[in-house]
Amino acid sequence: MSNAKPFEPVYMPVGVLTAALQELTPRERRDPDPDLAIEEWLEYAAKLGADNIELSAALHPDESDVPAEAMLDPVANTLDLREPFNQARADRVLASVKSTGVDIADVAYFDNLLHHDPETRQKKVDFMLATMDSAVLLGADAVCGFVGRDQTKSMDQNLIEFENTFVPLLKAAKERGLEYRVEQCPMPGWTPSDNFHNNLGYAPGTWIALHQICERNGVGDQFRIHYDPSHAILMGQDTRSIFQYLKDEGYNFLITGMHVKGQVVDSKGVAGWGYGGQTVNRGDWIDGEISPNPADQANAWKIQTVLCEHELPGTARHDPLAYLQNRTVDWLDHQLAARELLDMDFATTPLIVEHEYGPARIQDQDLLRPILEGSISFTRNIDRAAADMFALQHQVLAAQDIAIQGVGREAYRS
Numbered sequence: 373m374s375n376a377k378p379f380e381p382v383y384m385p386v387g388v389l390t391a392a393l394q395e396l397t398p399r400e401r402r403d404p405d406p407d408l409a410i411e412e413w414l415e416y417a418a419k420l421g422a423d424n425i426e427l428s429a430a431l432h433p434d435e436s437d438v439p440a441e442a443m444l445d446p447v448a449n450t451l452d453l454r455e456p457f458n459q460a461r462a463d464r465v466l467a468s469v470k471s472t473g474v475d476i477a478d479v480a481y482f483d484n485l486l487h488h489d490p491e492t493r494q495k496k497v498d499f500m501l502a503t504m505d506s507a508v509l510l511g512a513d514a515v516c517g518f519v520g521r522d523q524t525k526s527m528d529q530n531l532i533e534f535e536n537t538f539v540p541l542l543k544a545a546k547e548r549g550l551e552y553r554v555e556q557c558p559m560p561g562w563t564p565s566d567n568f569h570n571n572l573g574y575a576p577g578t579w580i581a582l583h584q585i586c587e588r589n590g591v592g593d594q595f596r597i598h599y600d601p602s603h604a605i606l607m608g609q610d611t612r613s614i615f616q617y618l619k620d621e622g623y624n625f626l627i628t629g630m631h632v633k634g635q636v637v638d639s640k641g642v643a644g645w646g647y648g649g650q651t652v653n654r655g656d657w658i659d660g661e662i663s664p665n666p667a668d669q670a671n672a673w674k675i676q677t678v679l680c681e682h683e684l685p686g687t688a689r690h691d692p693l694a695y696l697q698n699r700t701v702d703w704l705d706h707q708l709a710a711r712e713l714l715d716m717d718f719a720t721t722p723l724i725v726e727h728e729y730g731p732a733r734i735q736d737q738d739l740l741r742p743i744l745e746g747s748i749s750f751t752r753n754i755d756r757a758a759a760d761m762f763a764l765q766h767q768v769l770a771a772q773d774i775a776i777q778g779v780g781r782e783a784y785r786s
Contacts, residue, residue, distance in 0.1 A: 420748055557603045583626060625714075
Protein backbone atom coordinates (compact mmCIF):
# COMPACT_ATOMS: atom_id res chain seq x y z
CA MET A 373 0.00 0.00 0.00
CA SER A 374 1.29 3.46 -0.90
CA ASN A 375 2.04 5.96 1.83
CA ALA A 376 1.35 9.67 1.79
CA LYS A 377 4.40 11.83 1.31
CA PRO A 378 4.34 15.46 2.50
CA PHE A 379 4.49 18.35 0.05
CA GLU A 380 7.99 19.72 0.66
CA PRO A 381 9.31 21.73 -2.31
CA VAL A 382 12.96 22.77 -2.24
CA TYR A 383 13.60 26.30 -3.47
CA MET A 384 16.92 27.60 -4.76
CA PRO A 385 18.52 30.83 -3.49
CA VAL A 386 18.70 33.66 -6.01
CA GLY A 387 21.68 35.96 -6.48
CA VAL A 388 23.18 38.40 -8.94
CA LEU A 389 26.56 38.72 -10.67
CA THR A 390 28.09 42.08 -9.78
CA ALA A 391 29.02 42.67 -13.44
CA ALA A 392 25.36 43.71 -13.79
CA LEU A 393 26.43 47.24 -12.81
CA GLN A 394 30.12 47.97 -13.28
CA GLU A 395 29.92 51.61 -12.24
CA LEU A 396 27.83 51.23 -9.09
CA THR A 397 30.87 52.69 -7.37
CA PRO A 398 32.57 55.08 -9.81
CA ARG A 399 36.27 54.48 -10.46
CA GLU A 400 37.33 57.76 -8.93
CA ARG A 401 35.93 56.46 -5.62
CA ARG A 402 36.75 52.75 -5.80
CA ASP A 403 40.26 52.83 -7.28
CA PRO A 404 41.74 54.47 -4.15
CA ASP A 405 39.44 52.41 -1.85
CA PRO A 406 38.86 49.11 -3.69
CA ASP A 407 36.77 47.27 -1.09
CA LEU A 408 34.21 50.07 -1.13
CA ALA A 409 32.91 48.60 -4.40
CA ILE A 410 32.12 45.27 -2.71
CA GLU A 411 30.48 46.95 0.28
CA GLU A 412 28.24 49.06 -1.93
CA TRP A 413 27.34 46.07 -4.10
CA LEU A 414 26.31 44.06 -1.04
CA GLU A 415 24.10 46.95 0.09
CA TYR A 416 22.62 47.25 -3.41
CA ALA A 417 21.98 43.51 -3.61
CA ALA A 418 20.07 43.67 -0.33
CA LYS A 419 17.83 46.37 -1.81
CA LEU A 420 17.27 44.16 -4.87
CA GLY A 421 16.08 41.27 -2.70
CA ALA A 422 19.01 39.00 -3.65
CA ASP A 423 20.17 36.23 -1.33
CA ASN A 424 23.77 36.47 -2.48
CA ILE A 425 26.16 37.90 -5.02
CA GLU A 426 28.62 36.33 -7.40
CA LEU A 427 31.62 38.60 -6.91
CA SER A 428 33.20 39.62 -10.20
CA ALA A 429 36.97 39.91 -10.41
CA ALA A 430 38.97 41.06 -13.43
CA LEU A 431 42.31 42.50 -14.33
CA HIS A 432 42.12 46.26 -13.85
CA PRO A 433 41.77 48.12 -17.18
CA ASP A 434 45.30 49.46 -16.64
CA GLU A 435 46.65 45.88 -16.44
CA SER A 436 44.61 43.96 -19.02
CA ASP A 437 46.02 42.75 -22.34
CA VAL A 438 42.63 43.43 -23.98
CA PRO A 439 41.68 47.12 -24.25
CA ALA A 440 38.34 47.93 -22.64
CA GLU A 441 37.09 49.37 -25.96
CA ALA A 442 37.49 45.95 -27.61
CA MET A 443 35.23 44.20 -25.10
CA LEU A 444 31.53 43.51 -25.51
CA ASP A 445 30.93 44.27 -21.82
CA PRO A 446 32.52 46.89 -19.54
CA VAL A 447 35.29 45.70 -17.21
CA ALA A 448 33.78 44.38 -13.97
CA ASN A 449 36.51 44.25 -11.35
CA THR A 450 34.26 44.64 -8.30
CA LEU A 451 36.96 42.63 -6.56
CA ASP A 452 40.11 44.68 -7.15
CA LEU A 453 43.28 42.60 -6.83
CA ARG A 454 45.93 45.15 -7.77
CA GLU A 455 46.99 44.76 -4.13
CA PRO A 456 46.78 41.40 -2.31
CA PHE A 457 43.42 40.59 -0.75
CA ASN A 458 44.51 39.96 2.83
CA GLN A 459 42.72 39.07 6.06
CA ALA A 460 42.13 42.72 6.96
CA ARG A 461 40.38 43.34 3.64
CA ALA A 462 38.39 40.14 4.04
CA ASP A 463 37.27 41.10 7.55
CA ARG A 464 35.99 44.42 6.23
CA VAL A 465 33.99 42.72 3.47
CA LEU A 466 32.66 39.99 5.78
CA ALA A 467 31.42 42.66 8.17
CA SER A 468 29.36 44.02 5.28
CA VAL A 469 28.13 40.51 4.45
CA LYS A 470 26.91 40.18 8.04
CA SER A 471 25.28 43.61 8.15
CA THR A 472 23.45 43.23 4.82
CA GLY A 473 22.54 39.55 5.15
CA VAL A 474 23.75 38.97 1.58
CA ASP A 475 26.21 36.10 1.13
CA ILE A 476 29.03 35.72 -1.38
CA ALA A 477 28.21 32.66 -3.47
CA ASP A 478 31.52 32.43 -5.30
CA VAL A 479 34.16 34.60 -6.94
CA ALA A 480 34.25 34.84 -10.75
CA TYR A 481 37.10 35.73 -13.09
CA PHE A 482 36.35 35.23 -16.78
CA ASP A 483 39.46 35.23 -18.96
CA ASN A 484 41.45 33.14 -21.44
CA LEU A 485 43.66 30.97 -19.25
CA LEU A 486 45.10 29.16 -22.28
CA HIS A 487 46.37 32.30 -24.01
CA HIS A 488 48.98 31.46 -26.66
CA ASP A 489 51.60 33.87 -25.24
CA PRO A 490 53.30 32.14 -22.26
CA GLU A 491 53.86 35.37 -20.33
CA THR A 492 50.27 36.53 -20.79
CA ARG A 493 48.94 33.08 -19.86
CA GLN A 494 50.97 33.02 -16.68
CA LYS A 495 49.74 36.49 -15.74
CA LYS A 496 46.14 35.30 -16.04
CA VAL A 497 46.81 32.06 -14.15
CA ASP A 498 48.47 34.04 -11.36
CA PHE A 499 45.44 36.30 -11.20
CA MET A 500 43.17 33.25 -10.93
CA LEU A 501 45.31 31.97 -8.07
CA ALA A 502 44.87 35.33 -6.34
CA THR A 503 41.13 35.02 -6.99
CA MET A 504 41.17 31.60 -5.33
CA ASP A 505 42.96 32.99 -2.29
CA SER A 506 40.34 35.73 -2.05
CA ALA A 507 37.53 33.16 -2.27
CA VAL A 508 39.02 31.23 0.65
CA LEU A 509 39.27 34.35 2.82
CA LEU A 510 35.65 35.21 1.98
CA GLY A 511 34.38 31.74 2.86
CA ALA A 512 33.29 30.83 -0.68
CA ASP A 513 33.54 27.23 -1.84
CA ALA A 514 34.22 27.89 -5.53
CA VAL A 515 35.63 30.14 -8.19
CA CYS A 516 33.98 30.48 -11.57
CA GLY A 517 35.71 31.14 -14.89
CA PHE A 518 36.50 30.04 -18.42
CA VAL A 519 39.04 27.58 -19.75
CA GLY A 520 39.94 29.57 -22.85
CA ARG A 521 41.80 28.50 -25.98
CA ASP A 522 45.26 28.74 -27.48
CA GLN A 523 44.41 30.38 -30.81
CA THR A 524 47.48 28.94 -32.52
CA LYS A 525 46.38 25.32 -31.94
CA SER A 526 43.56 22.95 -32.78
CA MET A 527 40.96 21.94 -30.21
CA ASP A 528 42.61 18.52 -29.82
CA GLN A 529 45.94 20.23 -29.18
CA ASN A 530 44.18 22.43 -26.63
CA LEU A 531 43.33 19.32 -24.61
CA ILE A 532 47.08 18.98 -24.06
CA GLU A 533 47.33 22.67 -23.17
CA PHE A 534 44.48 22.18 -20.70
CA GLU A 535 46.29 19.31 -19.01
CA ASN A 536 49.54 21.29 -18.79
CA THR A 537 47.94 24.45 -17.40
CA PHE A 538 44.78 23.41 -15.58
CA VAL A 539 45.97 20.37 -13.67
CA PRO A 540 48.38 22.53 -11.59
CA LEU A 541 45.63 25.15 -11.23
CA LEU A 542 43.12 22.55 -10.05
CA LYS A 543 45.67 21.11 -7.65
CA ALA A 544 45.92 24.62 -6.19
CA ALA A 545 42.12 24.67 -5.93
CA LYS A 546 42.20 21.28 -4.18
CA GLU A 547 44.73 22.56 -1.64
CA ARG A 548 42.36 25.45 -0.91
CA GLY A 549 39.21 23.30 -0.70
CA LEU A 550 37.66 24.92 -3.78
CA GLU A 551 35.86 23.88 -6.95
CA TYR A 552 36.68 25.48 -10.29
CA ARG A 553 33.39 25.94 -12.13
CA VAL A 554 33.63 26.48 -15.87
CA GLU A 555 31.05 28.66 -17.60
CA GLN A 556 30.40 27.23 -21.06
CA CYS A 557 30.22 30.38 -23.22
CA PRO A 558 31.96 29.59 -26.54
CA MET A 559 33.16 33.23 -26.66
CA PRO A 560 32.89 33.50 -30.47
CA GLY A 561 33.85 37.19 -30.70
CA TRP A 562 36.71 37.10 -28.22
CA THR A 563 39.23 37.54 -31.03
CA PRO A 564 39.03 38.72 -34.68
CA SER A 565 39.71 35.13 -35.79
CA ASP A 566 37.20 32.93 -37.61
CA ASN A 567 37.05 30.54 -34.65
CA PHE A 568 33.59 30.27 -33.12
CA HIS A 569 34.66 28.12 -30.16
CA ASN A 570 37.25 30.07 -28.20
CA ASN A 571 36.52 28.52 -24.80
CA LEU A 572 37.39 24.82 -24.70
CA GLY A 573 34.72 24.06 -22.09
CA TYR A 574 31.77 25.03 -24.30
CA ALA A 575 29.55 21.90 -24.36
CA PRO A 576 28.89 18.58 -22.58
CA GLY A 577 31.15 16.65 -24.95
CA THR A 578 34.17 18.73 -24.00
CA TRP A 579 33.16 18.89 -20.32
CA ILE A 580 33.38 15.12 -20.18
CA ALA A 581 36.70 15.05 -22.07
CA LEU A 582 38.16 17.66 -19.71
CA HIS A 583 36.82 15.91 -16.62
CA GLN A 584 38.43 12.65 -17.75
CA ILE A 585 41.78 14.46 -17.96
CA CYS A 586 41.19 15.83 -14.47
CA GLU A 587 40.30 12.40 -13.10
CA ARG A 588 43.50 10.93 -14.51
CA ASN A 589 45.42 13.56 -12.59
CA GLY A 590 43.56 13.29 -9.28
CA VAL A 591 41.62 16.55 -9.53
CA GLY A 592 38.28 15.32 -10.89
CA ASP A 593 36.39 16.62 -7.86
CA GLN A 594 37.71 20.14 -8.48
CA PHE A 595 36.44 20.44 -12.08
CA ARG A 596 32.78 21.40 -12.30
CA ILE A 597 30.45 23.38 -14.59
CA HIS A 598 28.64 26.68 -14.03
CA TYR A 599 25.80 26.22 -16.51
CA ASP A 600 24.33 29.14 -18.45
CA PRO A 601 21.35 28.38 -20.74
CA SER A 602 21.95 31.43 -22.94
CA HIS A 603 25.00 29.75 -24.45
CA ALA A 604 23.03 26.61 -25.18
CA ILE A 605 20.52 28.66 -27.21
CA LEU A 606 23.41 30.29 -29.11
CA MET A 607 24.54 26.82 -30.21
CA GLY A 608 21.05 25.48 -31.04
CA GLN A 609 20.79 23.40 -27.86
CA ASP A 610 18.17 23.20 -25.14
CA THR A 611 18.60 22.71 -21.42
CA ARG A 612 16.56 19.52 -21.10
CA SER A 613 18.52 17.71 -23.79
CA ILE A 614 21.85 18.83 -22.32
CA PHE A 615 20.87 17.61 -18.85
CA GLN A 616 19.54 14.35 -20.28
CA TYR A 617 22.80 13.85 -22.20
CA LEU A 618 24.82 14.32 -19.04
CA LYS A 619 22.63 11.85 -17.16
CA ASP A 620 22.80 9.31 -19.99
CA GLU A 621 26.60 9.54 -19.97
CA GLY A 622 26.84 9.34 -16.19
CA TYR A 623 27.99 12.94 -15.70
CA ASN A 624 24.91 14.68 -14.31
CA PHE A 625 26.94 15.53 -11.20
CA LEU A 626 29.13 17.97 -13.16
CA ILE A 627 26.85 21.03 -12.92
CA THR A 628 27.18 22.64 -9.49
CA GLY A 629 26.53 26.29 -10.37
CA MET A 630 24.05 28.17 -12.53
CA HIS A 631 23.79 31.49 -14.28
CA VAL A 632 20.29 32.47 -15.29
CA LYS A 633 20.76 34.45 -18.47
CA GLY A 634 18.66 33.97 -21.56
CA GLN A 635 19.14 34.41 -25.28
CA VAL A 636 16.67 35.41 -27.96
CA VAL A 637 17.56 34.21 -31.45
CA ASP A 638 17.12 36.60 -34.38
CA SER A 639 15.69 34.37 -37.09
CA LYS A 640 16.59 36.92 -39.75
CA GLY A 641 20.23 36.80 -38.62
CA VAL A 642 20.18 33.01 -38.80
CA ALA A 643 18.72 33.24 -42.31
CA GLY A 644 21.57 35.50 -43.40
CA TRP A 645 24.50 33.83 -41.68
CA GLY A 646 23.49 30.50 -40.13
CA TYR A 647 24.50 29.49 -36.63
CA GLY A 648 28.18 30.06 -37.51
CA GLY A 649 27.53 33.80 -37.30
CA GLN A 650 28.79 36.72 -39.38
CA THR A 651 32.23 35.83 -40.72
CA VAL A 652 33.05 38.76 -43.07
CA ASN A 653 32.55 42.53 -43.32
CA ARG A 654 32.18 42.94 -39.56
CA GLY A 655 34.48 45.96 -39.30
CA ASP A 656 37.20 44.34 -37.19
CA TRP A 657 39.37 43.78 -40.28
CA ILE A 658 40.44 46.69 -42.51
CA ASP A 659 41.99 45.99 -45.95
CA GLY A 660 42.78 42.40 -45.01
CA GLU A 661 44.43 43.25 -41.68
CA ILE A 662 43.14 43.31 -38.12
CA SER A 663 42.25 46.91 -37.33
CA PRO A 664 44.67 48.54 -34.86
CA ASN A 665 41.71 50.43 -33.37
CA PRO A 666 40.40 48.52 -30.30
CA ALA A 667 36.87 49.90 -30.86
CA ASP A 668 36.91 48.33 -34.34
CA GLN A 669 38.01 45.01 -32.86
CA ALA A 670 34.85 44.95 -30.75
CA ASN A 671 33.00 44.39 -34.05
CA ALA A 672 34.30 40.79 -33.91
CA TRP A 673 31.34 40.17 -31.61
CA LYS A 674 29.03 40.48 -34.61
CA ILE A 675 29.80 36.81 -35.16
CA GLN A 676 27.42 36.32 -32.20
CA THR A 677 25.23 39.42 -32.02
CA VAL A 678 24.00 39.04 -35.60
CA LEU A 679 22.32 35.83 -34.42
CA CYS A 680 20.85 36.71 -31.06
CA GLU A 681 20.57 39.06 -28.10
CA HIS A 682 21.06 38.24 -24.44
CA GLU A 683 17.97 38.14 -22.25
CA LEU A 684 17.76 39.28 -18.66
CA PRO A 685 15.35 36.69 -17.19
CA GLY A 686 11.80 37.94 -17.48
CA THR A 687 12.45 40.58 -20.17
CA ALA A 688 11.66 38.39 -23.22
CA ARG A 689 8.12 37.68 -24.33
CA HIS A 690 6.50 34.39 -23.38
CA ASP A 691 6.89 32.47 -26.65
CA PRO A 692 5.92 28.76 -26.58
CA LEU A 693 6.90 28.22 -30.24
CA ALA A 694 10.34 29.75 -29.64
CA TYR A 695 10.80 27.44 -26.65
CA LEU A 696 10.14 24.39 -28.82
CA GLN A 697 12.46 25.68 -31.55
CA ASN A 698 15.27 26.44 -29.03
CA ARG A 699 15.22 30.12 -29.96
CA THR A 700 14.85 31.31 -26.36
CA VAL A 701 14.97 29.80 -22.86
CA ASP A 702 11.90 28.02 -21.49
CA TRP A 703 12.59 29.02 -17.89
CA LEU A 704 9.97 26.80 -16.28
CA ASP A 705 11.19 23.69 -18.11
CA HIS A 706 14.79 24.73 -17.40
CA GLN A 707 14.12 24.55 -13.67
CA LEU A 708 12.02 21.39 -13.95
CA ALA A 709 14.68 19.63 -16.03
CA ALA A 710 17.33 20.49 -13.47
CA ARG A 711 15.36 18.84 -10.70
CA GLU A 712 14.41 15.84 -12.80
CA LEU A 713 17.83 15.14 -14.29
CA LEU A 714 20.70 16.69 -12.30
CA ASP A 715 22.43 15.49 -9.15
CA MET A 716 22.52 18.84 -7.40
CA ASP A 717 21.92 20.29 -3.93
CA PHE A 718 19.09 22.65 -4.85
CA ALA A 719 18.70 24.14 -1.37
CA THR A 720 22.23 25.57 -1.43
CA THR A 721 22.92 26.12 -5.15
CA PRO A 722 22.07 29.71 -6.08
CA LEU A 723 20.57 30.86 -9.35
CA ILE A 724 22.83 33.75 -10.30
CA VAL A 725 21.13 36.39 -12.44
CA GLU A 726 23.60 37.60 -15.06
CA HIS A 727 22.61 40.84 -16.77
CA GLU A 728 23.88 41.31 -20.32
CA TYR A 729 20.71 42.56 -22.05
CA GLY A 730 22.19 45.44 -24.06
CA PRO A 731 19.32 47.96 -24.08
CA ALA A 732 19.02 47.65 -20.30
CA ARG A 733 22.76 47.87 -19.49
CA ILE A 734 22.12 51.10 -17.60
CA GLN A 735 24.98 52.50 -15.51
CA ASP A 736 22.59 54.30 -13.17
CA GLN A 737 21.72 52.36 -10.04
CA ASP A 738 18.33 54.03 -9.53
CA LEU A 739 17.18 53.33 -13.08
CA LEU A 740 18.57 49.80 -13.07
CA ARG A 741 17.21 48.85 -9.66
CA PRO A 742 13.57 48.12 -10.66
CA ILE A 743 14.80 46.19 -13.71
CA LEU A 744 17.01 43.91 -11.62
CA GLU A 745 14.36 43.67 -8.89
CA GLY A 746 11.86 42.46 -11.46
CA SER A 747 14.26 39.91 -12.95
CA ILE A 748 15.29 38.55 -9.54
CA SER A 749 11.63 38.27 -8.51
CA PHE A 750 10.77 36.53 -11.81
CA THR A 751 13.65 34.08 -11.32
CA ARG A 752 12.62 33.34 -7.76
CA ASN A 753 9.00 32.75 -8.65
CA ILE A 754 9.68 30.63 -11.75
CA ASP A 755 11.96 28.45 -9.61
CA ARG A 756 9.29 28.15 -6.93
CA ALA A 757 6.71 27.15 -9.53
CA ALA A 758 9.07 24.47 -10.87
CA ALA A 759 9.90 23.26 -7.35
CA ASP A 760 6.20 23.04 -6.51
CA MET A 761 5.45 21.08 -9.69
CA PHE A 762 8.35 18.71 -9.07
CA ALA A 763 7.42 18.06 -5.45
CA LEU A 764 3.75 17.55 -6.29
CA GLN A 765 4.29 15.34 -9.32
CA HIS A 766 7.45 13.37 -8.55
CA GLN A 767 7.08 13.04 -4.80
CA VAL A 768 3.52 13.47 -3.56
CA LEU A 769 1.69 11.85 -6.50
CA ALA A 770 4.43 9.26 -7.08
CA ALA A 771 4.23 8.10 -3.46
CA GLN A 772 0.54 7.33 -4.01
CA ASP A 773 1.03 5.76 -7.46
CA ILE A 774 -0.90 8.56 -9.16
CA ALA A 775 0.18 9.22 -12.73
CA ILE A 776 1.37 12.63 -13.94
CA GLN A 777 -0.92 13.97 -16.65
CA GLY A 778 0.22 14.65 -20.21
CA VAL A 779 3.57 14.17 -21.92
CA GLY A 780 5.67 17.31 -21.43
CA ARG A 781 8.81 18.42 -23.19
CA GLU A 782 11.08 15.55 -24.23
CA ALA A 783 14.84 15.55 -24.68
CA TYR A 784 16.35 15.10 -28.16
CA ARG A 785 12.95 15.63 -29.83
CA SER A 786 12.71 17.95 -32.83
